[in-house]
Amino acid sequence: YNPQMLTFPPNPRPLPGENLIQSPSNVSMARNTSSGELQNGEHKTNTHFMRKIPAGAEASNILVGEVDFLDKTLAAFLRLSSAAVMGDLTEVPVPTRFIFVLLGPPGSHTSFHEIGRAMATLMSDEIFHEVAYRAKKREHLLAGVDEFLDAVTVLPPGEWDPSIRIEPPAAIPSQEVRKRPPEKNPKEEIDEEEEEARQREQSGLSRSGRLFGGLVNDLKRKKPWYWSDFKDGLSMKCIASWIFLYFACLSPIITFGGLLGSATGNNIAAMESLVSGFVCGMGYGFFSGQPLTILGSTGPVLVFETIVYDFCTRVGWDYLTFRFWIGTWIAIILLILVAVDASALVCYITRFTEENFACLIGVIFIYKAIENVILIGADFPMNTSGGKPDCSCIPPAGDPLSPEAIHDWAQYDRKSCVVSNGVQLQRSPRTQPRSLFQLLNGTLAGMDCDKPEYVSDVFL
Structure with a gap:
């Protein structure tokens, strides 16, 4: 100066x-x-x-x-x-x-x-x-x-x-x-925005500016550790981990396979779930660089498959054919997203977005639970009147019957009434012997005959 x-x-x-x-x-x-x-x-x-x-x-x-x-x-x-x-x-x-x-x-x-x-x-x-x-x-x-x-x-x-x-x-x-120069504190000297941008670049959540550039960068980052991820598992210390992962993958596949079979009319059941788990698990482990990632059916997948199957049933489409084209279009869309480095948008997904998705899944499960309760009410309706349903079994016309026989015909329920030729009555009233009611062609008559039969059991 x-x-x-x-x-x-x-x-x-x-x-x-x-x-x-x-x-x-x-x-x-x-x-x-x-x-x-x-x-x-x-x-x-x-x-x-x-x-x-x-x-x-x-x-x-x-x-x-x-x-x-x-x-x-x-x-x-x-x-x-x-x-x-x-x-x-x-x-x-x-x-x-x-x-x-x-x-x-x-x-x-x-x-x-x-x-x-x-x-x-x-x-x-x-x-x-x-x-x-x-x-x-x-x-x-x-x-x-x-x-x-x-x-x-x-x-x-x-x-x-x-x-x-x-x-x-x-x-x-x-x-x-x-x-001596003071020790540098990265948290104080490095700007938060610069540090965040650096972390995004290291994790692959930044645009490369070229076609399939993000995929190429992922392969370069994973190449030094690709073989070691598999070789490190070939150790006697990992036997317990193998057994644990085997049952951890197998149990949800079988569980959700049974649920999917009920929801899709056995089009996708336990056997199909096992095959898909094998193909997806092996393919994802070999080609994605994540051998420890477990793929399988979850609750949202079950809800999705149920909705797709119900839609195909209503419009008269073949479920498996429609499901195949859904998978094909998903593959095409994912290929386009990988080409344009759309994975960089993941950094903008916050906890708010995750909670919205979880809320949607929760609402769907609540809806399905209420729907099942309504279906149970349709199959096994409540008897609000408290009396006997208005439905009786009428004997065939033109057959000479005694008054006792006519009275006993009225006591038969819907399961015991004969509705076709050649079918014998399944039970007899307590007041008359069984041989008296070997009659054919009985018919149901009453306002409650078209309704499901009431069952007095809370454990349906």
Whole structure:
């Protein structure tokens, strides 16, 4: 830093020198022997102190004062490009390298004086004046001040008696530790956005800008560990893991296979689920680079297959044919997404998106549960009247029957009534022997004959 001359505009107020004589700082200067001799032109160098200064030493001049033409404090720290002797400014003829000037309005003499003392303490520190020599901007000086404050020993003014003399240390601690560069903290220095972008790039969640570029990058990242993922499993320590993974894959396949068989009319049942689990598991493990990933049917798959099967049943389509084309179009769409690096959009999927999907699955399961309850009510309706259903078995017309036989015909339920030729009645009333009711062609009559039969059992 090169020193520059400071010029001030003319001030109509009294000359600075007139008020400076009455300021406390001027009184302290008047009591200083060297400053008094300087005013009288009788300044003499301190040769006794000069003998104790090593050769090549440079001085730092710290100047503080009060002036009446300033409303705010003005401070400047200067480093000369080359040291120069400032005449009688220093007590000894040592070239000056640093100059600290602090000027402010009257009334702050004590605080200015303490600031000057603090600055002198800073310049006496070995580490800080090395920082001052090499600093290129204001932030470097501030970093040096922070480092000094971290290493300095502070005495509270209310707990220390100034009359007590502090003994010097027996051994001066080494300053090499302070000269070491501080350990870098990546969390503080690296921007969060930059760190997030770097993590996305490492995980493959960033666009490559070329066709199938993301797939190529995934293959390059996985290539060094591809064979080791399989070879590391060929160990006796992994036998327990093999058995566990076998049953972990087999159990849900069989369980959901049975559920899928009930939901799809046995078009996709346990056997089909086993074959699909084998093909998908082996293919995914060999070609995707994830041999430990388990693929299989889950609750959402069961709901999806149920909806597709019900749709095909309503419109009269073949379920397996329609399901084949669904898989074909899914493969084509996935191929397009891989080509354009659409996997980069995964980074925008947050917990909110996952909870929405989970909520949708939960709503579907609740809907299916209510639907099953309604179907049970249709198959086994409730008897709200509490009486016997209005449905009786009428004997064939034209057959001579006794009144007892007609009465017993009315006691037959729907399971016992003969509705076709050649079929014998299955049970007889308790009041008549079975041989009396070997009749044919009985018919059901009544308002409740078309309704399902009521079963008084809560465990259906």
